[in-house]
Amino acid sequence: DAKTTQPPSMDCAEGRAANLPCNHSTISGNEYVYWYRQIHSQGPQYIIHGLKNNETNEMASLIITEDRKSSTLILPHATLRDTAVYYCIVLYSGNTPLVFGKGTRLSVIA
Amino acid sequence: EPEVTQTPSHQVTQMGQEVILRCVPISNHLYFYWYRQILGQKVEFLVSFYNNEISEKSEIFDDQFSVERPDGSNFTLKIRSTKLEDSAMYFCASSLGLLENTEAFFGQGTRLTVV
Numbered sequence: 001d002a003k004t005t006q007p008p009s010m011d012c013a014e015g016r017a018a019n020l021p022c023n024h025s026t027i028s029g030n031e032y033v034y035w036y037r038q039i040h041s042q043g044p045q046y047i048i049h050g051l052k053n054n055e056t057n058e059m060a061s062l063i064i065t066e067d068r069k070s071s072t073l074i075l076p077h078a079t080l081r082d083t084a085v086y087y088c089i090v091l092y093s094g095n096t097p098l099v100f101g102k103g104t105r106l107s108v109i110a
Numbered sequence: 111e112p113e114v115t116q117t118p119s120h121q122v123t124q125m126g127q128e129v130i131l132r133c134v135p136i137s138n139h140l141y142f143y144w145y146r147q148i149l150g151q152k153v154e155f156l157v158s159f160y161n162n163e164i165s166e167k168s169e170i171f172d173d174q175f176s177v178e179r180p181d182g183s184n185f186t187l188k189i190r191s192t193k194l195e196d197s198a199m200y201f202c203a204s205s206l207g208l209l210e211n212t213e214a215f216f217g218q219g220t221r222l223t224v225v
Contacts, residue, residue, distance in 0.1 A: 002119050012127070020128065031210075032210055034209075034213075038153070041199060041216055041221075042219070043201045043203070043216030043217050043218050044153060044201070044203075044214075044216045046213035046214065046215070056199055068174070070159070088152075094164070097143060097155045097212075098143075098155065098209060098214060099155060100145075100152050100153040100155075102152060
C-alpha cells in the first residue's frame with residue numbers, strides 16, 4: 001500500500017496557487033517523493049520529484065519539510081486544465097514500482 | 111515529445127477469450143510496466159519488465175497474465191482467459207532507468223471491456 005496520506009479532495013480558484021499537502025512520516029533517508037497526476041481517465045503524468053531540497057520545474061514546485069515527513073506540491077497559477085487527481089508517491093530504493101494511493105482530487109473552479 | 115503508444119484504445123472481448131494489449135514504449139527506454147485501473151478505483155501495479163524478464167509483479171499478475179517484448183519496439187500484455195473482473199483501463203509505462211532516478215511515461219491506456 002502507498003505510504004502517504006493526502007486529503008481526498010480540494011478546490012482552488014482559477015489563477016490562484018494550489019497547495020496540495022502530503023504526509024509521509026515513515027519516509028527513510030534515501031527515498032524520493034514523487035508527484036504524478038491523472039487528468040480524467042488519461043494515463044498518469046509525471047509532475048516533479050525530490051529527495052531533500054525543494055524543487056521547481058515548469059509545472060510546479062515541491063516543498064519538502066526539513067524532517068522530510070511531509071511535502072507540498074504547489075501549482076503557482078492553477079488553470080481549469082489542472083483539474084485532476086494528484087498522487088504523492090514515496091519511491092523506495094531499488095527497482096521498485098510506483099505505488100499509487102487514492103490521491104487528492106483537485107478541482108479548479110472558474 | 112516522445113510518447114508511449116497503446117493500441118487499441120478500446121477492446122471488447124467475450125469472457126474466456128484471450129486478449130493481447132499492445133504498447134510501444136519510448137524508443138531508448140529500458141524499463142517497462144503495466145498498470146490497470148478498474149473504474150472508480152486506484153491505479154494498480156501489475157508488472158515491471160527489464161532486460162527481457164519480469165523484475166517484479168503484484169499479486170494481481172497471476173498465471174492468467176503474461177508479458178512479452180517480441181521485438182525491439184513492442185511490449186505486450188496477454189490475458190489468457192478473460193474474466194468479467196478484468197474489465198479495466200490498462201496503462202503501459204516506460205522509463206529510461208530505475209524509477210528512483212527518473213520519471214515514468216504512461217500511455218493513454220486501453221479500455222478493456224469483458225462481456
